[in-house]
Amino acid sequence: EVQLVESGGGLVQPGGSLRLSCAASGFTFSSYEMNWVRQAPGKGLEWVSYISSSGSTIYYADSVKGRFTISRDNAKNSLYLQMNSLRAEDTAVYYCGRDYGDYWGQGTLVTVSS
Amino acid sequence: DIQMTQSPSSVSASVGDRVTITCRASQGISSWLAWYQQKPGKAPKLLIYAASSLQSGVPSRFSGSGSGTDFTLTISSLQPEDFATYYCQQANSFPLTFGQGTKVEIK
Numbered sequence: 001e002v003q004l005v006e007s008g009g010g011l012v013q014p015g016g017s018l019r020l021s022c023a024a025s026g027f028t029f030s031s032y033e034m035n036w037v038r039q040a041p042g043k044g045l046e047w048v049s050y051i052s053s054s055g056s057t058i059y060y061a062d063s064v065k066g067r068f069t070i071s072r073d074n075a076k077n078s079l080y081l082q083m084n085s086l087r088a089e090d091t092a093v094y095y096c097g098r099d100y101g102d103y104w105g106q107g108t109l110v111t112v113s114s
Numbered sequence: 115d116i117q118m119t120q121s122p123s124s125v126s127a128s129v130g131d132r133v134t135i136t137c138r139a140s141q142g143i144s145s146w147l148a149w150y151q152q153k154p155g156k157a158p159k160l161l162i163y164a165a166s167s168l169q170s171g172v173p174s175r176f177s178g179s180g181s182g183t184d185f186t187l188t189i190s191s192l193q194p195e196d197f198a199t200y201y202c203q204q205a206n207s208f209p210l211t212f213g214q215g216t217k218v219e220i221k
Contacts, residue, residue: 035210037158045150045158045201047210059208095157100205101148102169104157 002026002103004096009108016086016112022079022096022105030054030074032099036081038092039107048094049081064090086112116140116204120213126221133189135216137202142182146206149178149187152215153198161200162187192218 008020022034036048049070050059058070069082079096093107117140127133137147145165150158160169162178165185175190189196197220202213 044215045152045203045212047203047212050208050210061209097158100163101150101158101160101203102163104159107157 002098004098004103004105006094006096006105006108009094009110011111011113012086013114014087014112017082017084018086018110020081020083020094020096020108020110022081024077024079024098027098029072029077034072034079034099035097035101036070036079036094037097037104038090038094038110040089040092043092046092051079083110086110088112115209116143116207116211118202118204118211118213120200120202120216122216123214124217124219126219127192128221129192129194131192131221133192133196133218135187135200135202135218137180137185137187137213139183139185139204139206143204143206145181146204147178147180147185148203148205149176150201150203151196151198152201158201189218 003025005023035050038046038048051070055072067085071080091112093109095104095107097104119138121136147165149162152158161172161176166178177188179186199215199217201215
C-alpha cells in the first residue's frame, strides 16, 4: 500500500525555519517525481515545489523561491522541504504528493506567528 | 504563468443531479489537466488525469473532457459522498497552477 506521511510542522516565529519531511513507503520511491503543495486556512491549493526522481531537476513557486529548498534521500525513501525566513503568509497545511498527484500525504500544519 | 479559472465558484445541487464544472486555462495546455476532489480536513484526491482519464478506483459517474484551454468535469448523478470542493490543475508547465475551486453543496 502506498503511503506518504508528512512530519515536522508546528508553530514558528516570523523569520524562523522549519524542515518538513515526507516518509514514503509501498512503492519504489526513487522512480517517482515528487511535489509539495500547500493550503492556507480556508483557501485553495497552491503548488510549492517539484523535484525529479533523481533530484537533478527542481522547481519552485515564486512565492517561496530563495527561501525554501526541496530535497530527497532515495536511500531513506524520504522527501524534504527546508523552509527558511518564514512569513505569516506561509501558514498552511503542507502536503507531499507523488508524481502526477495520484497519492498524497495527510498533511502537516505550519503556523507562522509571533 | 498559466492561470486556471474555474466556474462556477459554488453550485447547489441535489442527489441524483448532473453537475458540470468548467475550467479555462489562460493559454493552451493540450491535455495536461487534472481534477481533484477535496473534503474538509482531508488531502486532495485525484479523480481525472490527462483531461479525460479516470483514476483507478474512482466511480464512473465522474468524467472529464476538453483539450487546449477549455475543460469540463461532469458528475453524471450526484451522490451524497460527492459533496466536496473540486479543483482543476494544469501540468503543462511549471509553475503548476490550480483553479480557485468549486464547492458542491447540498441543495
